[in-house]
Amino acid sequence: MSATLFPNEAFWGERLQIAREFRSLTQKQLSDEVAASPALISLCEKGKKPFPARDLVEAFGAVLGFEPEFFYGPIEDVFREEECSMRHRRSTAEGLKAKVRAHGTLIGMVIRKLRSVLNFPQQNIPHIPASTDEDIEKAAEECRAHWNLGLDRPIKGIGRVLEHAGVVIVPNLVKSDVDAFSRSGPTALIFLNQAIKSTSRWHFDIGHECGHLVMHSGIPTGTVETEDAADKFSSAFLMPRSAFARDFQMMTHFDWKHIFALKRRWNASAQAIVRRAYGLGLLGAVEYRKAYKYMSWKGWTSNGEPEEPTFQEPELLSIALKSLGTKIPLTIDALCKDLHFSRETFEDITGFAVPVSKSKPLEVIPFAR
């Protein structure tokens, strides 16, 4: 057995656990990969083995895609279960949820480092607990007022609204089993699943996660009640009741042309519009059911709807990463080294490609004999 890597610094088990969960490995699978016993992995993760052998730590790094130094020192901001809201199917495995949280923690490390050299928009999320329908309507209206959005204007890019409030939106990195994920805390974050090709759905998902950040800070989510509340918040935030009702009531009888005109105006799906109209009592139960049956028959509920709105891709993280090496001397390569991520791991975490160094290798001219 070789000596420990850093004799004066303790191995941090939580870092091993996060790296392992990010790679979707069980303790048993990792132990097989590094030729150790599962019990040893467990001891390391629990912090009961503060000075593991150097070769073991190097093996962890090689298998999980981190430099050995990564496993040392405390993590400043771990994404805890109670801080995270996950919009997922009920069958979603615990392992997948742990992976998403681990991914959040790792991307949080990147953001924290970026914040040390760049001025991000200040985090500015109002916290308005709400549970009844009326409270949720008011919470959405207060939230709009807090961000100066008014109560009668559609929102062209809801992502930008959140990014201006200091929330980092990370696109396309979660698996299809999890529709969206958000975390309130020192680093507010939304993971957006873009596997389902529906831009109106993405708008709604961001609104849903916004609802969790605003209403459910410090409250465990994932229950039917909290998910339903977040859906209602999204609906009320995207389509404020009085302005939406005025637009909807321009239709004298149910007309899909008008529903799609509303869709173009409010950047919400026809499903969300019909549901909102029913929720506000603008549409009777029979018309609502008929409309849903029609949408289902047309395949809009399963395969997506026509006339999808344009979608503003999340920009905050991308702008920050693009400024590395251009606006500030710190390069992405240096950032990877600083965080002790391999290039591949950095790309897996951020979805952002690490540019290959353009410098040519030095030409070596041999001495003449």
Next chain:
Amino acid sequence: MAFKVGFEGLLRPIDKIFRIAVEADPQGETTDISWVEVDDAGNVTNSYVIPPTVGKTNVAPAQAAPVELPPPTVEPKQQKAEDKDTKKKKKNG
């Protein structure tokens, strides 16, 4: 009621006479309203029936423009400190 339309300066003058004709039944209830266009000689050149009841207004309420925010900005932290330094240097210099 008859008048000659002529907007001097702003719009092209139209050499037409318009009349609004209101027809009523023996009880005095309005049955038809027509917008009638006549020439100088009093010949009807066009007429438009104005429906007495309008099912749907064609006046749409003014709609507020959507909220469209600019991209978020991320500025280097050192840059500000450097700017202050250069300003100080300029002042001192």
